[in-house]
Amino acid sequence: MNNFVFQNPTKLVFGKGEIAKLSTLLPKDKRILVTFGGGSVKRNGVYDQVVAALEGFDYLEFWGIEPNPKVETLRKAVEVCKRENIGFLLAVGGGSTLDGTKLIASAAVIEEDAWELVLNPKLQCGNIPFASVMTLPATGSEMNRGCVISNLATGEKFAFYNAYPTFSILDPTTTYTLPSFQRACGLADTFIHVIEQYLTYTGESPLMDRWAEGVLQTIVEIAPKVLNVSENDYDTMASFMLSATMGLNGFVAMGVSQDWATHRIGHELTALCGITHGQTLVVVLPGVMNELRDQKAGKILQYGERVWGITEGSAQERIDRTISATEQFFRSLGLATRLSELGVGEDVVEEIVSRFRTRGTRLGEALNIDYALTDRILRQRL
Amino acid sequence: MNNFVFQNPTKLVFGKGEIAKLSTLLPKDKRILVTFGGGSVKRNGVYDQVVAALEGFDYLEFWGIEPNPKVETLRKAVEVCKRENIGFLLAVGGGSTLDGTKLIASAAVIEEDAWELVLNPKLQCGNIPFASVMTLPATGSEMNRGCVISNLATGEKFAFYNAYPTFSILDPTTTYTLPSFQRACGLADTFIHVIEQYLTYTGESPLMDRWAEGVLQTIVEIAPKVLNVSENDYDTMASFMLSATMGLNGFVAMGVSQDWATHRIGHELTALCGITHGQTLVVVLPGVMNELRDQKAGKILQYGERVWGITEGSAQERIDRTISATEQFFRSLGLATRLSELGVGEDVVEEIVSRFRTRGTRLGEALNIDYALTDRILRQRL
Numbered sequence: 001m002n003n004f005v006f007q008n009p010t011k012l013v014f015g016k017g018e019i020a021k022l023s024t025l026l027p028k029d030k031r032i033l034v035t036f037g038g039g040s041v042k043r044n045g046v047y048d049q050v051v052a053a054l055e056g057f058d059y060l061e062f063w064g065i066e067p068n069p070k071v072e073t074l075r076k077a078v079e080v081c082k083r084e085n086i087g088f089l090l091a092v093g094g095g096s097t098l099d100g101t102k103l104i105a106s107a108a109v110i111e112e113d114a115w116e117l118v119l120n121p122k123l124q125c126g127n128i129p130f131a132s133v134m135t136l137p138a139t140g141s142e143m144n145r146g147c148v149i150s151n152l153a154t155g156e157k158f159a160f161y162n163a164y165p166t167f168s169i170l171d172p173t174t175t176y177t178l179p180s181f182q183r184a185c186g187l188a189d190t191f192i193h194v195i196e197q198y199l200t201y202t203g204e205s206p207l208m209d210r211w212a213e214g215v216l217q218t219i220v221e222i223a224p225k226v227l228n229v230s231e232n233d234y235d236t237m238a239s240f241m242l243s244a245t246m247g248l249n250g251f252v253a254m255g256v257s258q259d260w261a262t263h264r265i266g267h268e269l270t271a272l273c274g275i276t277h278g279q280t281l282v283v284v285l286p287g288v289m290n291e292l293r294d295q296k297a298g299k300i301l302q303y304g305e306r307v308w309g310i311t312e313g314s315a316q317e318r319i320d321r322t323i324s325a326t327e328q329f330f331r332s333l334g335l336a337t338r339l340s341e342l343g344v345g346e347d348v349v350e351e352i353v354s355r356f357r358t359r360g361t362r363l364g365e366a367l368n369i370d371y372a373l374t375d376r377i378l379r380q381r382l
Numbered sequence: 383m384n385n386f387v388f389q390n391p392t393k394l395v396f397g398k399g400e401i402a403k404l405s406t407l408l409p410k411d412k413r414i415l416v417t418f419g420g421g422s423v424k425r426n427g428v429y430d431q432v433v434a435a436l437e438g439f440d441y442l443e444f445w446g447i448e449p450n451p452k453v454e455t456l457r458k459a460v461e462v463c464k465r466e467n468i469g470f471l472l473a474v475g476g477g478s479t480l481d482g483t484k485l486i487a488s489a490a491v492i493e494e495d496a497w498e499l500v501l502n503p504k505l506q507c508g509n510i511p512f513a514s515v516m517t518l519p520a521t522g523s524e525m526n527r528g529c530v531i532s533n534l535a536t537g538e539k540f541a542f543y544n545a546y547p548t549f550s551i552l553d554p555t556t557t558y559t560l561p562s563f564q565r566a567c568g569l570a571d572t573f574i575h576v577i578e579q580y581l582t583y584t585g586e587s588p589l590m591d592r593w594a595e596g597v598l599q600t601i602v603e604i605a606p607k608v609l610n611v612s613e614n615d616y617d618t619m620a621s622f623m624l625s626a627t628m629g630l631n632g633f634v635a636m637g638v639s640q641d642w643a644t645h646r647i648g649h650e651l652t653a654l655c656g657i658t659h660g661q662t663l664v665v666v667l668p669g670v671m672n673e674l675r676d677q678k679a680g681k682i683l684q685y686g687e688r689v690w691g692i693t694e695g696s697a698q699e700r701i702d703r704t705i706s707a708t709e710q711f712f713r714s715l716g717l718a719t720r721l722s723e724l725g726v727g728e729d730v731v732e733e734i735v736s737r738f739r740t741r742g743t744r745l746g747e748a749l750n751i752d753y754a755l756t757d758r759i760l761r762q763r764l
Contacts, residue, residue, distance in 0.1 A: 001396075002397070007393040008390070010389070012387065012389065013387050014386050015385025015386065172383075207596060210596025210597075218589045238587075239588050239589055242383070242589050
């Protein structure tokens with residue numbers, strides 16, 4: 001086991017009706033900026049619950065943080081924070097709204113431009129405290145200190161890290177109105193967040209392995225019920241929300257190596273082609289597993305046995321079957337697993353490879369996924 | 383899934399050589415009281431590491447917090463805190479040292495007696511901040527806000543809750559000198575902490591079930607290696623330490639019912655007969671499982687299948703085999719599983735039952751374990 005430091009101070013407030021607790025959780029002595037996405041929270045009743053809980057608070061609203069939040073939009077919110085003396089941020093919506101809000105929180109306390117901050121995290125000097133009402137199980141943003149920000153002008157998408165949400169309220173009933181595609185992408189995103197923290201070396205931490213496998217097993221088990229939109233099964237959606245949060249809050253990552261190559265390559269597909277995050281991941285992952293099949297052999301075999309029950313055949317056969325089971329699971333969610341299905345051709349692959357070559361990118365737990373290996377990974381996913 | 387609020391702010395600093403980080407973690411502007419147990423830290427080198435890291439700090443030492451910390455001892459430390467203007471407490475040792483320190487932390491800021499505080503938690507009004515260097519995997523005290531305090535004069539032992547440690551440093555190499563019996567009791571304690579949060583109802587949270595089972599599976603897997611004292615296998619002891627911490631920090635308890643009857647009955651055996659905590663638990667648990675076999679049937683069957691691979695036979699047969707497998711596991715640790723093996727007779731059972739009758743005690747997830755049921759549980763463990 002590797003040495004590690006773990007601390008996650010976010011207060012998780014979980015369950016039906018808990019949005020009303022906002023009134024006891026928010027600071028009464030600060031001006032609050034409430035940030036929103038495109039308006040789905042007005043259709044599903046979340047907005048009304050938030051407004052009711054905010055009665056008596058001094059707050060402003062900022063609307064329009066889009067999926068894969070663009071720095072161009074966030075700059076406007078940063079201006080509002082500076083102009084209106086905002087002392088607390090509350091993100092209401094999905095992971096993109098909260099991700100964008102995390103950058104706003106840090107960019108509002110410095111003079112430099114928000115994108116400069118993404119490119120140069122050393123500019124960071126604190127942040128406005130922030131919290132969330134999370135309505136979409138997927139990113140885990142509600143209990144971690146990361147966010148991913150896009151730049152429309154440059155076609156870039158990068159991760160940025162600042163602080164943990166003070167609190168996050170998760171009410172599973174707010175997920176009932178999510179469309180199937182968003183549910184599928186959320187399941188895939190959660191699954192692959194865990195894979196990134198798990199599918200590296202064997203034996204680093206037997207307990208973390210079990211916990212990672214526990215999230216994967218739970219996602220596989222609940223997926224058919226999650227996708228059955230007509231059911232609105234509270235316990236199923238609660239399991240989904242809890243799994244998404246626990247999948248990326250550090251709880252399965254203590255003392256173990258991490259990969260994240262699939263995410264880094266996937267971000268490029270979103271930046272260049274606008275493909276939804278979870279959808280990019282399921283296309284890339286089978287390629288990463290196949291190209292790294294020797295390096296990751298032990299862990300792929302363990303994963304295949306414990307999550308998919310694959311125990312028969314030679315090691316190479318079991319690895320093939322495990323990669324195939326993983327891809328089939330993603331297809332069972334209704335997601336595409338080939339670039340061609342998404343209209344992505346060789347030109348995009350070449351652009352990504354060219355970017356990685358220019359940047360000298362090296363990904364994965366062994367930092368051996370360079371531009372050439374990325375080329376092989378992506379070409380087999382065409 | 384039940385609604386829940388989760389927050390655990392403790393910073394966990396884990397790994398070989400990390401005690402040296404004390405110098406960066408402790409407050410420089412406060413007088414520190416460092417609390418110790420009976421002196422094993424002087425024999426295993428931990429004391430020297432702590433003293434080296436504390437160079438330049440203003441600190442005092444308090445020695446002699448015993449196993450099952452006694453309020454009689456802790457009162458002396460409370461006096462020191464008040465007299466010496468102590469602003470931070472650092473517990474160095476096992477769970478008892480830290481448990482005692484938690485009570486000191488709260489008792490030092492009130493006028494009333496420390497035992498009054500245990501009996502009446504409403505007297506609590508804050509605490510001196512505290513942290514730990516934890517050297518014994520067992521109690522989980524290093525990452526939770528609970529402690530268990532004994533009263534020598536009255537022969538009582540009760541739990542008390544205040545605040546989380548600011549930080550806890552866990553270096554697995556500090557466990558190499560633990561005697562076999564302490565290792566065995568630590569494994570049993572960890573195992574049964576998880577059982578208390580797991581062996582209730584089915585279906586409340588599939589993810590928490592997986593995580594609880596993950597700790598149980600890990601403990602079963604590493605136990606033979608942990609008990610092989612001559613090996614000093616770092617990764618094994620690291621897994622043991624991590625499992626003990628994760629077994630009682632709230633991470634497996636989100637949205638699920640809890641039991642704790644085994645602990646409450648076990649505390650009486652310690653209070654009346656001085657039996658080591660982990661040893662009391664393994665005697666009591668099989669009796670609780672057997673008497674509650676109908677109420678807990680679904681979860682016992684799930685536990686039997688996932689942890690012990692028991693899938694054949696009728697439900698009643700599988701429950702019998704699962705209880706038996708659990709007891710055999712404890713015996714494989716070298717622990718007694720019968721009261722008679724520990725010299726405990728009917729008189730003690732009668733005293734415990736009489737206490738529960740007087741107090742109107744009702745234990746377990748359904749609050750249906752009263753004095754009469756406790757009598758049946760204990761008599762079958764004679």
